[in-house]
Amino acid sequence: MSNVSQFAYRPVVIVVSGPSGSGKSTLLNKLFEEHPNKFGYSVSHTTRKPRPGEEDGKSYHFVTRDQFGQLINENAFIEHAEFSGNLYGTSVKAVRDVEDSGKICILDIELNGVKAVKRKRDELDAKFLFVSPPSLKILEERLRGRGTESEDAIKSRLEVANEELAYSQQEGAHDLIIVNDDLDTAYQNFKNFILDTYDRKFANI
C-alpha cells in the first residue's frame, strides 16, 4: 500500500513508559521545568466536546465521530481508544507537528501504546525509555504515599506493573531502562538520554 508517509521523514519521538507510580511524571516535570523550549507533547484528537477555555488544535484537535472514523481508515493514528463514550487518538501528524515546531515530541504512554508505536516504526523514529521502580515493594509504597489511588486501584496497578516489568526485560524492548531509586541520579540519566536525542536531531542543522 502506498501512502504519503512512506516518502516523508520520520519524526523523532521519545516514548516514556513504566509502571504507574514509577516516577514518569516526576522526571518529565523536572525536564520541562529545566528545558521549557526543547520538548513538547503531541495534541491528541478527540470526539469529546470542548470544555470552556479549551482551544481547538491546542488542548485537542476536536473532531466529529465521522472525521475520527475517517482518520482511522487512513491509518493516521498511532493509537486510539474510547473512554467514557468519547474517542481519543494520537496521530503521526501530531508528533510531526511537534518536531516541525523545533521541539522533540515526548509520549508518556502505557504498554499497549508502546506496542502501537513499535508497529509504526516505518513512520516514526522512536526511542524507548522505560522508568522502572527499584522493586515492586517500593512501587507499592510510592503509590500509597502519593495518596491518589484507592486500595483496589493500587492492587490493579501492581498487577499491570508485573506485566510491564516482564515486557521491559525482553531483549531490545527499550533503548534505555532507568531504575528510579535515587531521584537525582535517575534524573541525570533520564535527562542525558533525552538531551542527547535532542542534540542528534537539531544540533547539526
Ligand SMILES: Nc1ncnc2c1ncn2[C@@H]1O[C@H](COP(=O)(O)OP(=O)(O)OP(=O)(O)O)[C@@H](O)[C@H]1O
Ligand atoms: N526517586 C524517587 N524516590 C522517592 N519517591 C519518588 C521518586 N520518584 C517519584 N517518587 C514519588 O513516587 C510517586 C509516583 O511518582 P509519579 O506520580 O511521578 O509516577 P508516574 O509514573 O507518573 O505515575 P502515573 O503513571 O500513575 O502517572 C510520587 O508521589 C512521587 O513523588
